[in-house]
Amino acid sequence: MSEQTVRSRPWLTTIFSSRTELWQPPPIPFEADIAIKDGKIIALLEDAPVSSADEVIDATNRLVLPGGIEGHCHIAEPFFGGAKLADDFRSGSIAAACGGTTTIIPFAQQIPGMTLRQALDDYHAKATGEAVIDYGFHMILSNPDKQMLGQELPALIADGYTSFKVYMTYDGLRMEDNQILDVLAAARAHGAFIMVHCENDHCISWLAEQLERKGDVGPEKMGVAHGPVAEREATHRAISLSEVVDTPIFIVHVSSHQAMEQIAWARNRGLPIHAETCPQYLFLSTDDFSRPGWEGTKYICSPPPRDPGNADHLWRGIQNGIFQLVSSDHCPYRMEGPGGRIESAGELHFHKISPGLPGIETRLPLMFSEGVMKGRISLQEFVAVTATNAAKLYGLHPRKGTIAVGSDADLVLWDTEREVDITHDMLHDNGDYTPYEGRHCTGWPVLTMSRGTVVWRDGEVLGQPGRGEFLHRELSSAVKSYAG
Ligand code: DUC
Numbered sequence: 001m002s003e004q005t006v007r008s009r010p011w012l013t014t015i016f017s018s019r020t021e022l023w024q025p026p027p028i029p030f031e032a033d034i035a036i037k038d039g040k041i042i043a044l045l046e047d048a049p050v051s052s053a054d055e056v057i058d059a060t061n062r063l064v065l066p067g068g069i070e071g072h073c074h075i076a077e078p079f080f081g082g083a084k085l086a087d088d089f090r091s092g093s094i095a096a097a098c099g100g101t102t103t104i105i106p107f108a109q110q111i112p113g114m115t116l117r118q119a120l121d122d123y124h125a126k127a128t129g130e131a132v133i134d135y136g137f138h139m140i141l142s143n144p145d146k147q148m149l150g151q152e153l154p155a156l157i158a159d160g161y162t163s164f165k166v167y168m169t170y171d172g173l174r175m176e177d178n179q180i181l182d183v184l185a186a187a188r189a190h191g192a193f194i195m196v197h198c199e200n201d202h203c204i205s206w207l208a209e210q211l212e213r214k215g216d217v218g219p220e221k222m223g224v225a226h227g228p229v230a231e232r233e234a235t236h237r238a239i240s241l242s243e244v245v246d247t248p249i250f251i252v253h254v255s256s257h258q259a260m261e262q263i264a265w266a267r268n269r270g271l272p273i274h275a276e277t278c279p280q281y282l283f284l285s286t287d288d289f290s291r292p293g294w295e296g297t298k299y300i301c302s303p304p305p306r307d308p309g310n311a312d313h314l315w316r317g318i319q320n321g322i323f324q325l326v327s328s329d330h331c332p333y334r335m336e337g338p339g340g341r342i343e344s345a346g347e348l349h350f351h352k353i354s355p356g357l358p359g360i361e362t363r364l365p366l367m368f369s370e371g372v373m374k375g376r377i378s379l380q381e382f383v384a385v386t387a388t389n390a391a392k393l394y395g396l397h398p399r400k401g402t403i404a405v406g407s408d409a410d411l412v413l414w415d416t417e418r419e420v421d422i423t424h425d426m427l428h429d430n431g432d433y434t435p436y437e438g439r440h441c442t443g444w445p446v447l448t449m450s451r452g453t454v455v456w457r458d459g460e461v462l463g464q465p466g467r468g469e470f471l472h473r474e475l476s477s478a479v480k481s482y483a484g
């Protein structure tokens with residue numbers, strides 16, 4: 001039994017009521033002390049009796065916010081192209097915690113031939129004893145047969161795995177429209193929330209072939225083969241499939257304003273379409289591909305960053321509520337060494353480079369600095385798109401994503417005045433670069449607490465591997481509210 005108080009008076013503490021529903025304006029920030037017992041918040045007090053606490057954490061001059069929830073990250077997956085993913089659950093969860101994130105929901109990828117349960121067992125074995133913060137899993141579906149959709153899927157939902165991802169591209173993972181319809185019908189029947197990677201596979205492979213014939217395969221051609229039209233078309237198709245079945249979906253990593261416009265169109269028609277964008281589409285652009293040699297390949301992900309100017313549209317999408325989340329799509333590699341991107345690609349060819357960028361630790365600081373500090377979004381919007389909405393959409397609210405009595409004490413203290421130039425040396429993932437090298441941030445998380453335990457403080461990692469717990473998740477708020 002332990003009792004703690006985060007004493008922030010007379011400084012700012014942000015409280016979000018556990019009754020706040022998605023997209024309602026969140027309450028205003030106010031000052032309070034936060035009393036914590038056994039990892040839970042037990043009181044929000046004007047003046048806590050600090051003498052009775054085992055530990056008092058001084059939050060003077062700090063902003064106290066709910067810990068971030070990372071709803072889109074790739075950790076310890078077996079493959080993505082030829083290179084090896086750099087992070088396991090220890091390094092990935094430590095990097096997340098150091099960047100102010102207290103919950104991660106990575107993907108568990110079903111290798112063809114495996115049952116969903118076998119795939120999950122595999123990921124549990126990888127996470128157990130390693131994760132320093134709490135975690136859940138979204139399951140990637142690749143083989144939607146009757147047995148899986150009729151029996152495995154409902155059993156998994158009952159066990160707390162309530163969100164599933166399908167791909168419209170990538171050999172070995174891609175589903176045809178009829179298969180996606182089957183998945184959506186099963187989701188509707190059993191309450192699953194389906195996340196969709198929207199890119200038109202045929203457009204991509206056709207365009208890539210044209211470029212290859214001409215030998216025009218530099219990193220910048222990623223943006224041509226995976227052009228906005230391929231994303232826009234697939235986004236519209238996913239929306240249509242959702243409409244046919246009449247069930248909510250979540251569109252992951254929206255990169256282009258063209259795809260965003262499809263989502264805005266759908267939402268204006270009252271369709272239950274939810275979506276995220278990612279820092280790489282807000283802070284990087286096609287210009288980054290023209291960096292010399294292998295440098296340009298550091299920005300290859302799928303879908304890729306778009307033209308300069310596209311990001312302004314996406315910011316408006318965040319401001320207007322078209323996007324409910326900003327997630328990292330953390331997919332870390334090493335450039336150098338065995339299993340690295342250079343060795344596995346063998347040549348500078350946009351389609352031989354394993355797609356993906358690291359970003360689990362920089363997501364919150366970049367969004368805080370460029371979003372809140374530059375006045376693009378309010379503090380409440382920042383918390384909503386990085387934590388609260390993820391908790392709701394992924395069935396963790398009000399246990400996570402809020403500072404409220406009864407919620408887990410997953411808190412982050414921010415130094416809003418800290419000036420930081422990002423370098424990979426200061427980060428904690430197991431890759432060997434950051435696409436944000438040299439970028440300046442104002443504001444940085446200086447203490448991260450997970451269920452009352454400080455896991456990151458003033459530059460020191462304190463969380464013990466294995467202390468992170470698996471989270472059984474409820475149905476998505478999107479599914480519950482749509483079912484009425
Ligand atoms: N795109 C994905 O869909 N997943 C991982 C990395 C990437 O670039």
Ligand code: ZN
Nearest residue numbers: 197252253302
């Ligand atoms: Zn994807």
Ligand code: ZN
Nearest residue numbers: 072074329331
């Ligand atoms: Zn991804």
